Amino acid sequence: MDYYVINGTDLHVEEFVLADDHTAVAIDTTSTEAALRIRREPRLARAISRAEATALGPVPGTLPFRHFLPSAPLVLSDAEPLYRMLFAGRPSSMEDLGQAWDLEPSDEPNVVGVARRTGAEWRLRDVGPGVAWAVDLSASPEVAGRLLADIRSTARRAGLIPVTVERFR
Numbered sequence: 001m002d003y004y005v006i007n008g009t010d011l012h013v014e015e016f017v018l019a020d021d022h023t024a025v026a027i028d029t030t031s032t033e034a035a036l037r038i039r040r041e042p043r044l045a046r047a048i049s050r051a052e053a054t055a056l057g058p059v060p061g062t063l064p065f066r067h068f069l070p071s072a073p074l075v076l077s078d079a080e081p082l083y084r085m086l087f088a089g090r091p092s093s094m095e096d097l098g099q100a101w102d103l104e105p106s107d108e109p110n111v112v113g114v115a116r117r118t119g120a121e122w123r124l125r126d127v128g129p130g131v132a133w134a135v136d137l138s139a140s141p142e143v144a145g146r147l148l149a150d151i152r153s154t155a156r157r158a159g160l161i162p163v164t165v166e167r168f169r
Contacts, residue, residue: 001063002156003053004045006034011056012045013063016152016165022083022144024165028063035067039163042089042131047156069164082168083137083144085152090130092159097124100154119143122151133160 004012012034017026029035038045053059091097094112103113103124112124120139127134135151137144152162 001050002162003048003050003059004038004161005048005052005056006038006045008046010034011053011059012038013053013060015063016162017066018148018165021081021141021167022148022165023167024069026066026068029065029067030060030063032065032067038161039088042161045161047159047161080138080140081144083139083148084166084168085135085137085148085155086127086163086166087133087135087155087160088131088163089133089160091133091155094158097154097158100158101151117143117147120147122147 001013001015004014006012012030014027014029014035016024017028019025027035050059097103098113101113101115101122101124103115106112106114106123108123110126112126114121114123120137120143122135122137122139125134125136126132133155135155137147137151139147148165152165156162
């Protein structure tokens with residue numbers, strides 16, 4: 001589950017609902033309106049830990065609302081799938097994010113850096129001049145299943161708000 005404080009006071013909790021292919025098909029949330037709002041205005045929300053959320057008050061065990069996301073993989077080739085995670089906001093520290101992922105610099109347009117792990121490679125891409133970001137992960141579905149949650153939580157700790165996970169193949 002992801003925990004946010006909106007406007008410094010309101011607790012918001014959400015969790016991506018993933019399909020078998022690891023793409024986001026919905027967001028379970030305490031408030032659909034809040035989920036959409038923090039994606040339109042990311043500066044209103046701050047990601048917090050579960051411990052911080054618990055200190056603010058009771059944390060819901062189940063999330064009462066489900067916001068469905070459009071999803072349909074695009075078949076581009078027979079190569080490994082490409083998973084694209086979209087994020088709103090700006091990283092609080094690009095240096096910390098780069099270190100967490102061990103990003104190597106890239107000469108590709110709009111690509112901040114490239115990270116590599118056994119059987120996987122991902123690129124951090126600026127897709128909306130400083131206000132929207134994408135992580136493009138090339139990996140088999142098995143490897144992606146292990147990495148996507150870690151990539152998402154690391155990005156959240158850096159101040160980015162997850163919007164969706166798509167798959168191109």
